[in-house]
Amino acid sequence: MRGRRRVWTWARRVGLTLLVLVVLVFAVSGAYLGWDRLSPEQLDVAPPGxxxxxxxxxxxxxxxxxxxxxxxxxxxxxxxxxxxxxxxxxxxxxxxxxxxxxxxxxxxxxxxxxxxxxxxxxxxxxxxxxxxxxxxxxxxxxxxxxxxxxxxxxxxxxxxxxxxxxxxxxxxxxxxxxxxxxxxxxxxxVLVDPIAPALVTAAMRHRAPIRSIVAAQCGPGCPVDDAAIDRWRAPFLLPGAVDALTSIxxxxxxxxxxxxxxxxxxxxxxxxxxxxxxxxxxxxxxxxxxxxxxxxxxxxxxxxxxxxxxxxxxxxxxxxxxxxxxxx
Missing domain, CATH: 3.40.50.1820 (Alpha/Beta hydrolase fold, catalytic domain)
Structure with a gap:
């Protein structure tokens, strides 16, 4: 009987911990998106055409x-x-x-x-x-x-x-x-809001993940300097771009x-x-x-x-x- 209570106690603690973690992830994701809207990254990339x-x-x-x-x-x-x-x-x-x-x-x-x-x-x-x-x-x-x-x-x-x-x-x-x-x-x-948009936004704000994806798909001859990677990132940093991508x-x-x-x-x-x-x-x-x-x-x-x-x-x-x- 005492063993069952101990298992139940641990199960409750694990469940509560997981719940707290989930709430924190949602809260941090929402806060990150809010911060991104207030402080968006701006790239000086003027598309030709x-x-x-x-x-x-x-x-x-x-x-x-x-x-x-x-x-x-x-x-x-x-x-x-x-x-x-x-x-x-x-x-x-x-x-x-x-x-x-x-x-x-x-x-x-x-x-x-x-x-x-x-x-x-x-x-x-x-x-x-x-x-x-x-x-x-x-x-x-x-x-x-x-x-x-x-x-x-x-x-x-x-x-x-x-x-x-x-x-x-x-x-x-x-x-x-x-x-x-x-x-x-x-x-x-299954892409959960606001977690999925936050992850996509975080990726687009940094060159490293985009550079890694492009290099893997493109091969050794591909431009992966900062200017080239910014050509990839710039459209996804426009207002509404991440929402459109997650919708797609x-x-x-x-x-x-x-x-x-x-x-x-x-x-x-x-x-x-x-x-x-x-x-x-x-x-x-x-x-x-x-x-x-x-x-x-x-x-x-x-x-x-x-x-x-x-x-x-x-x-x-x-x-x-x-x-x-x-x-x-």
Whole structure:
């Protein structure tokens, strides 16, 4: 009997301690967010480019005019998850040798307005609106990572509005989830307020965690000096940016189903990196089979952010794919 009381006493103490710790974590997180709002970190990073209204969303755009205009289809570059036009900044000038190149920030990221809902239909609206606002005639859309889903979604919705799609380092499906038969895969993430926003805010206020993530995904050729890391951090330090990111994280990853991809009728091409764990050779080949394309290229030894870390190799592999889409 005495042993049971002793166990019960210890259980109560442990439970009370855990409760106090939980309350403290919530209190500290809330206080940290309050302090951050009163003393926000400000970065002197002026993004190049201009803004347009794309289907009702103020959208940040960068433009690299063709050095030697050739009449080839212009390019529209779509960043992936948590990316901005910065990821295209080193490779875009190489692609602009003979055609106009545009990159834009997808709603919820970069220097574009945070306008929910953050779903594939709205992202597709924005891309279609951007092409119309810029007056582009049947561009080739190059999507990176989750940006592939947006590019292929527009190909399904308005196939005559584009010349083709390149899927770079992503297959356009919810590949981080197990269910590939419904749009948007993977379980919704449990992100508790104010803890999750506080953790994201803390990460963005310091260069070290961002530098570590970028270096791991980009490889040895990636810029990781303070100025480069601040280009990554700056958009997430804007008012409302962390709230938008946590809202996006709570949802399944945007994506098409395998069956939807199999009905894409516009010409497509695949570019993948040999050391990209999120889009492997096997996945690239399966994507090519679904899209019925023979235009596929590998960057051996490259990582997910090869477009930023190895722009010369990325452009060298991508340009023949673009020319192939032009011919088709």
């Amino acid at each position: 201009f803004d347009v209204d794309a289907a009702g969303v103020r959208t940040h755009v960068e433009h690299w005019p063709a050095v030697r205009p050739s009449g080839k289809a212009p390019l529209v570059l779509v960043p992936g998850f948590a990316e901005s036009t910065y990821v295209w900044s080193r490779v875009a000038p190489l692609l602009a040798a003979d055609r106009d190149v545009y990159a834009y920030d997808v709603r919820g990221y970069g220097f574009t307005d945070r306008v929910p809902p953050y779903d594939l239909a709205s992202d597709t609206d924005q891309l279609g609106g951007l092409i119309a606002a810029l007056g582009l005639e049947r561009p080739i859309v190059v999507g990176h990572s989750s940006g592939v889903a947006i590019a292929l979604s527009l190909a399904l919705r308005a196939p005559t509005s584009i010349t083709g799609v390149v899927a770079a380092n992503g297959d356009g499906t919810p590949y981080f989830g197990t269910d590939r038969t419904s749009s948007g895969g993977g379980a919704r993430r 994280l709570r949802q399944p990853l945007i994506g098409l189903t395998d069956a939807q991809e199999s009905t894409v009728a516009v010409p497509t091409a695949i570019l993948y990196a040999g050391e990209d764990g999120s889009f492997t050779r096997e996945q690239a080949q399966a994507t090519a089979a679904r899209l019925r394309t023979s235009l596929i290229a590998e960057l051996p030894g490259a990582r997910h952010l090869a477009l930023l870390g190895e722009p010369d190799r990325f452009a060298t592999a991508l340009i023949p794919l673009l020319d192939g889409l032009d011919r088709r």
